[in-house]
Amino acid sequence: MSSIGVVNFSSEPGSVEIREIEKPIIGEDDVLLEVANVGVCGSDLHQWTSDHSWPVNYPVVLGHEFGGHIAALGKRVSGWKEGDRVVSETAAIIDLNSPLTRQGLYNLDPTRKGFGYGVNGAMTRFVKVPARCLHAVPENLPFEQACLTEPCSVAYNAVVMNSKIKPGDRVIVLGPGTIGILCAAVARLCGAEVAVVGLEADRERLNIAKQYGCEGIVGDASAWANKQDGLGVDCVIDAAGASATLKIALQLVRPNGHITKVGWGPQPLNFSLDPLVQKNVTLQGSFSHNWPIWEKVLSLLASGTLDVKPIIGGVWELKDWHEAFDQMHSGKVVKSVLKPS
Numbered sequence: 407m408s409s410i411g412v413v414n415f416s417s418e419p420g421s422v423e424i425r426e427i428e429k430p431i432i433g434e435d436d437v438l439l440e441v442a443n444v445g446v447c448g449s450d451l452h453q454w455t456s457d458h459s460w461p462v463n464y465p466v467v468l469g470h471e472f473g474g475h476i477a478a479l480g481k482r483v484s485g486w487k488e489g490d491r492v493v494s495e496t497a498a499i500i501d502l503n504s505p506l507t508r509q510g511l512y513n514l515d516p517t518r519k520g521f522g523y524g525v526n527g528a529m530t531r532f533v534k535v536p537a538r539c540l541h542a543v544p545e546n547l548p549f550e551q552a553c554l555t556e557p558c559s560v561a562y563n564a565v566v567m568n569s570k571i572k573p574g575d576r577v578i579v580l581g582p583g584t585i586g587i588l589c590a591a592v593a594r595l596c597g598a599e600v601a602v603v604g605l606e607a608d609r610e611r612l613n614i615a616k617q618y619g620c621e622g623i624v625g626d627a628s629a630w631a632n633k634q635d636g637l638g639v640d641c642v643i644d645a646a647g648a649s650a651t652l653k654i655a656l657q658l659v660r661p662n663g664h665i666t667k668v669g670w671g672p673q674p675l676n677f678s679l680d681p682l683v684q685k686n687v688t689l690q691g692s693f694s695h696n697w698p699i700w701e702k703v704l705s706l707l708a709s710g711t712l713d714v715k716p717i718i719g720g721v722w723e724l725k726d727w728h729e730a731f732d733q734m735h736s737g738k739v740v741k742s743v744l745k746p747s
């Protein structure tokens with residue numbers, strides 16, 4: 407039996423099309439997950455336009471933000487049953503014996519391979535998922551929202567685990583994409599005063615940031631950064647997806663402050679990092695997420711403490727992937743969601 411999937415087939419820009427996909431054969435430790443919803447990620451768009459900076463195993467089914475029902479179980483899988491509502495983490499292949507895996511940081515193991523670039527992802531009806539990736543989705547949380555556990559976990563890792571935000575801190579987030587807005591929302595939950603900064607074309611998306619109690623700023627944010635005591639903000643979260651914004655982060659951060667970089671950008675820097683030294687600033691990268699983060703985020707989503715409804719710009723059928731990608735690529739919507747079945 408086959409079904410359609412959104413396939414990225416080469417490194418040429420625009421190499422994404424609908425193809426027939428065979429139903430995956432699961433191993434003893436896997437489940438077959440029938441996808442209810444899958445979010446479109448900025449990284450799916452980057453693979454589509456081919457301005458990504460990670461190795462892709464072509465051809466590959468896109469999509470790593472997904473949830474659905476368990477349709478079949480491998481014979482060594484315990485603790486789950488057919489029909490269970492689940493979301494899946496993204497680390498499809500990990501080295502169980504890696505020192506990083508043994509300390510729970512399998513997300514940082516260099517051999518990790520994720521859905522949607524390393525192995526087939528979820529923009530199709532069925533996906534093979536190792537049972538260790540699964541988390542139960544509470545009954546009251548619809549899949550359209552639950553499939554965004556992944557980007558929320560990226561934001562939680564960047565803001566809660568990798569930044570040192572305290573109530574009353576002032577935080578600037580650069581870039582009003584999904585990750586930027588979710589970082590801003592999580593920083594609000596940490597008790598910070600937050601501004602999200604974007605370009606003229608980002609006005610719509612900045613309005614969505616306002617729904618999370620954030621300031622939305624087009625262009626120069628130095629006035630907001632210096633409003634309190636003229637020294638800059640406690641923390642800048644760079645979620646812009648371009649290298650050049652690190653320069654802006656260094657301008658806006660206060661001495662002894664913190665910059666967390668969660669946005670990727672393949673371009674080399676062409677400026678001096680001397681302000682980092684002079685201001686005694688901490689520059690922190692943040693990548694992916696692990697099991698405890700997913701559990702915390704699912705609690706926040708189920709209780710409504712973290713609400714992803716404002717960022718969902720629409721739900722499209724798989725065959726309409728192009729429109730869903732386009733709407734997000736042009737900045738008209740923050741997050742597009744697909745519905746395979």
Ligand SMILES: [Zn+2]
Pocket residue numbers: 447448449470471556557
């Ligand atoms: Zn993603």
